Amino acid sequence: MRTHARVHTRGSRTAGRAVALAADLAALVIAVWILLYLLDANRGNEVVEFFHDAATWLAAWSYDLFTFGREWVQVVVGYGVAAVVYLLVGHALARALHRF
Numbered sequence: 001m002r003t004h005a006r007v008h009t010r011g012s013r014t015a016g017r018a019v020a021l022a023a024d025l026a027a028l029v030i031a032v033w034i035l036l037y038l039l040d041a042n043r044g045n046e047v048v049e050f051f052h053d054a055a056t057w058l059a060a061w062s063y064d065l066f067t068f069g070r071e072w073v074q075v076v077v078g079y080g081v082a083a084v085v086y087l088l089v090g091h092a093l094a095r096a097l098h099r100f
Contacts, residue, residue, distance in 0.1 A: 012097050012098065012099075012100045013097075013098060015097045016093075016094040016095070016096075016097035016098040017094070019090055019093050019094040019097060020090060020091055020094035022090060023086045023087055023089070023090020023091060023093075023094070024087070024090070026058050026082075026083070026086040026090070027083040027084075027086045027087045027090075029051060029054045029055055029058060030055045030058055030059055030079050030080070030082055030083040030086070031083055032051050032055075033051040033052055033054070033055035033056075033079060034055075034075060034076055034079050034080065034083075036048050036051055036052070037052075037072070037075050038072065038075075038076070055079055058082055058086070059078060059079045059081075059082035059083075061082070062078060062079070062081040062082040062085070063078035063079065063082075064078065065078065065081060066078070066081075
């Protein structure tokens with residue numbers, strides 16, 4: 001006799017996918033900015049400015065978490081921490097939503 005059955009609703013799977021996608025997009029925007037910074041992209045370009053502004057907004061909480069003497073290390077670590085946290089937390093939340 002079954003006492004407990006898991007029922008996966010379509011909404012929870014869709015919500016899980018949406019959360020994972022949002023986390024992936026946030027991490028991607030940050031990663032693109034890090035790459036553009038390391039490649040010394042023209043900051044006067046509108047596309048470069050878009051990625052810089054978006055990444056700065058997404059990583060505002062983590063950018064000054066650690067301080068380093070070299071600016072490129074500060075950018076990679078400061079923004080990279082945010083990207084990793086978005087991926088870990090976003091996918092953990094997506095997995096939790098999938099279970100419901």
